Amino acid sequence: MGSWVGMRVTGESVHAEREGLDAARAEDEGAGALPRYWPLLLVGAAVVPGTLLFLVGRWGDAPAVEAWRTVCLAVTVQALPFLLLGTALSGAINAFVPERVFRRMLPRRPLLAVPVAGVAGVVLPGCECASVPVANSLIGRGVTPAAAFAFLLSAPAINPVVLTATAIAFPGNPAMVLARLLASLATAVAMGWLWLRFGRSEWLRPAVRHTGHQAGHSRWDEFRAGFQHDFLHAGGFLVLGAMAAATFNVGVPRSVLATFTGTPWPAVLFLAALAVLLAVCSEADAFLAASLTGFPPVARLAFMVVGPMVDLKLIALQAGTFGRAFAVRFSAATFVVAVACSALIGGALL
Amino acid sequence: MKRTLQSGLLVLCGLGLLRISLVTDLCLRYVKESMRPLLIASGCVLVLLGVVSAILDRRGRRREHDTHGHDHSHVPRVAWLLLLPALSLLCYAPPALGAYTASRQPPRPMVQQSEFAPLAAISPLPMTLSDFTSRVQQDRARAIKGRTVLMTGIVTPHGKGGWDLTRIIINCCAADAQSVKVRVYGGPVPPANTWVTVTGVWHPAGTLGTSSAAVALDARTVKKVPRPVNGYQDALPLPTARTS
Numbered sequence: 001m002g003s004w005v006g007m008r009v010t011g012e013s014v015h016a017e018r019e020g021l022d023a024a025r026a027e028d029e030g031a032g033a034l035p036r037y038w039p040l041l042l043v044g045a046a047v048v049p050g051t052l053l054f055l056v057g058r059w060g061d062a063p064a065v066e067a068w069r070t071v072c073l074a075v076t077v078q079a080l081p082f083l084l085l086g087t088a089l090s091g092a093i094n095a096f097v098p099e100r101v102f103r104r105m106l107p108r109r110p111l112l113a114v115p116v117a118g119v120a121g122v123v124l125p126g127c128e129c130a131s132v133p134v135a136n137s138l139i140g141r142g143v144t145p146a147a148a149f150a151f152l153l154s155a156p157a158i159n160p161v162v163l164t165a166t167a168i169a170f171p172g173n174p175a176m177v178l179a180r181l182l183a184s185l186a187t188a189v190a191m192g193w194l195w196l197r198f199g200r201s202e203w204l205r206p207a208v209r210h211t212g213h214q215a216g217h218s219r220w221d222e223f224r225a226g227f228q229h230d231f232l233h234a235g236g237f238l239v240l241g242a243m244a245a246a247t248f249n250v251g252v253p254r255s256v257l258a259t260f261t262g263t264p265w266p267a268v269l270f271l272a273a274l275a276v277l278l279a280v281c282s283e284a285d286a287f288l289a290a291s292l293t294g295f296p297p298v299a300r301l302a303f304m305v306v307g308p309m310v311d312l313k314l315i316a317l318q319a320g321t322f323g324r325a326f327a328v329r330f331s332a333a334t335f336v337v338a339v340a341c342s343a344l345i346g347g348a349l350l
Numbered sequence: 351m352k353r354t355l356q357s358g359l360l361v362l363c364g365l366g367l368l369r370i371s372l373v374t375d376l377c378l379r380y381v382k383e384s385m386r387p388l389l390i391a392s393g394c395v396l397v398l399l400g401v402v403s404a405i406l407d408r409r410g411r412r413r414e415h416d417t418h419g420h421d422h423s424h425v426p427r428v429a430w431l432l433l434l435p436a437l438s439l440l441c442y443a444p445p446a447l448g449a450y451t452a453s454r455q456p457p458r459p460m461v462q463q464s465e466f467a468p469l470a471a472i473s474p475l476p477m478t479l480s481d482f483t484s485r486v487q488q489d490r491a492r493a494i495k496g497r498t499v500l501m502t503g504i505v506t507p508h509g510k511g512g513w514d515l516t517r518i519i520i521n522c523c524a525a526d527a528q529s530v531k532v533r534v535y536g537g538p539v540p541p542a543n544t545w546v547t548v549t550g551v552w553h554p555a556g557t558l559g560t561s562s563a564a565v566a567l568d569a570r571t572v573k574k575v576p577r578p579v580n581g582y583q584d585a586l587p588l589p590t591a592r593t594s
Contacts, residue, residue, distance in 0.1 A: 063450035070444040074380035074524035076435045080367065081388040084395060171461075221406070228403055229425055232356060235363070236428035239435060249525055253454040284522030291528055293459045320428065 064250060072239075072246035075313065078281055079129045079238055086130030087234060090137035091227035095219045099142045110144045114192030117147035118185055121154030128156035128282050128308045129238060132317045133230045145204065150192030153334065156282045156308040157184035166304065169286035175349050176301065180286075183305045183345040187338045194333060205323030237320030241313030245279030248312070252277070267299040272339050275307035282308035298346035305342040310335045356425060357404035363432055364396030366439030376439075378580045379446040381523045446581050447527050449506040449542040452516040457565070458528040460484045469493050474500040474549045478584045479517045479530040483565050486552060490559045494552055499567070501532065502547045502575060502587040505540045513539045515548055515567070520582040530584055533566040545577045547587050 059065060106113040124131060135152035139145050156162065158181050170176040213219055271292065280288055285307040289300040310331045319327035370376035371389035381389070438444070460480060466489045469475060477485075477499045485494040503515040506529075514531040535553050540546055552558065553566035578588060 063448075066444050067447060067450050069438065070379065070447055071525050073435055073438055073444060077367070077370070077377065077380045077389065077439070078385065078523035078525075080363075081385070081392040084392050088395075224399070224403065224406070228356060228360065228399060231399075232359065232425045232429040232432065236426070236431040239431040240428065242435075245525065250451075278525065280526045281522050284526045287521040288526050288528075291458055320426075 068246050068250045071249045072242050075242035075245055075279060075281075076239055079242070079313070080235070083129040083133075083234055083238055084231060086133045087230040088227055089124075089130070090133035090230055091223045093134070093137045093141060094226045095213055095223035097141065098213070102138070102141055102143050106143065106147060110146055110196055111193070113144055113147040114150045114196065115189050117143070118150040118154045118188040118192065121151050121156075121158055121188065122160065124155040124159060128311075128314055129234070129317060131155040132314070132321050133234055136230075136321045137226075139204075144196075145199065145201070146192040146195040149195055149330070150188045152188075153191055153309045154185055154188035157188070157305065162282050162286070162308070165283050166286040169290040176297065179301050179342075179345050179349040180304050182349075183301060183338075183342045184308070186341045186345065187305060187309065187334065190337050190341065191330075191334055194337070203323065203326045203329060205321075205326070233320060234317055237316040238313060241279065241311075241316030244312040244316070245277070248277040249279075264296050264298060267295050268302045268339060268343060271295060271299040271303040272306040272335065272342075275303045276311050276335065278307075279311040279313045280307060297350040298343060301346040301350065302339055302342040306335060306338045309338055353407045354404065356429075357400045357407065359429065359432055359436070360396050360400030360403065362436040362440070364393045364398075364400060366436040367393035367396065370439050370443065375579055376443050378582065379443070379524070382520060382582070383580055385523075447518050447524050448504055449516070451527055452504075452506045452514070452518055452529040452531065453508060455527075455529050457483075457531045458519065460487065463488050466491065466493065469497060474498040476500045476587045478586055479503055479515065479532050480584045482532060482567075483530060486558065486563045486565055487561050488559070492558045495558055496551060498549055498551055498570070500547060500549045500587055501567075502545065502578075502585075503530075503532070504581075505542055505544045505546055506531065507539055507542050511539065515546070517584045518582055519584055524582075527582070531565070533564065534569050534572070535566060536569045537572055540572060540574070545575050545581075547573050547575045 106116055121131075124134065131152050134155075135148045138148040138151065163177055163181060166177045166180055167174070213222060271289075275285065278288075285304055289303045292300055292303070315327050315331050318330065322330075367389050370380075371386050371393060377386055377389055460483050463484050466485065475497055479501055482494070482499060482501060501515060503517045506514045506516040508514060513534055515534050516532075517530045518527050519530065520527050533553070534548060534550070536550070548567060548569050549571045550567040550569040553564060553568045555564035555566060556562035575588065578585065
């Protein structure tokens, strides 16, 4: 091929080049015509996937990579049923529940609506993944965002399933359950009020999809379309978050924990950060917290309060649903508020 | 993302979930047993949703041929990431956590126990690894002394040419795995991740009944056993392993 170009260039270089360009353009435009190097493409098509498969196979069987794949898949598989529940609920709220229902249920003043929505979090059992799409559809149905965010934060932390798990994990220590309930609720309500005071709607991606029921469309069709859209959308972000969580889960050996057990303040911050990175589901984090015996109880409380509100998988889900500008600010603020609330309430109760 | 592709993706995810929960026991490598009904239900819902969507979309396209572009159909490209777990579940399921994870974790702390029931008068005595650990480190009566016990777990080699009998325990999913370990002395090191049943007596090191006692065993026999269906629990050895 080189000699062929060379021959042409030695002849009438300018003309030949233009001719070559024209020919190339013609090839690009002619959709059906094969490029001149098509045998190369064919060889590539035959060789590249095989090589890739071989490399992935060789590399994919290393113990660390296998552990990573297992943890990543475990987080995804564990969260999928709850995500499905959340997106189905969100689709149903969007298609079947008229706006006036929420207007009647929640106090008209946003300042009061926030705590009511926070307490209402009790009704949604399950993991944190379910609450993100539900909060999004609530905003779409006219609920003030501050109240929806209080619900988003409190639902995974204070529902009966999680509180029961906490009581089982800390037998004979009801103060821990109470502290978790109060600290989570306080964080959720504080974040709602903070949003009322400082939040700006332009941080939120405009909710395109949740327009509610429209005349002339079938409600079931709307439900199905919303359900499908939300699930695929949130599912993609869930996988992204699971990958990040698995990376830290496998990459950070648990023996690092021993270095921070001594002094209370670094321990609180360290366990709170660990909760963000590990992304353990809110039903199981109490058991993990119970096993961190070297840490003071306040630090373990912080682990359980931060975990269901801020973690890698949730940040990914929120970024997908509400936009990146929102997710970054909201998660950072929630982290600070949650650590402060668990330090205050934990200090008083534990 | 085209609507037919969306339906296809939903069906693939559903089939993946159904394969690991309904057709095989693979889901036990990733989540706890009680999640299984939820996984089956989710798989069915996803397959149903995908199929219904495909049918309705085809019918809908024929009816309202080019009236308006549906804004619902726009799903961002990130949804393609769902293809990875779906395909992984369908054809390239990773194995359960094992020696690699256990070797990088400190052993899970035991619940403080003051009352211990008397040990059954059989030899060898089948025990769980957690039970053995608490007996060795907490039982003031030292009932375990001189007893031949029988335990099943996986092999986790450690750097100094020895190995630990290990069980990995999960509360919810494999992301919260914790491990229980008993060091084994005597005999060659079996290959990592093998399931074995070990009989032996407590390896005397430290004071029995206090936390200074080593959680270790002088092995008499080490026998390969098949992997139990649910590997993520600290269960008693299978009856087949006991009789031999």
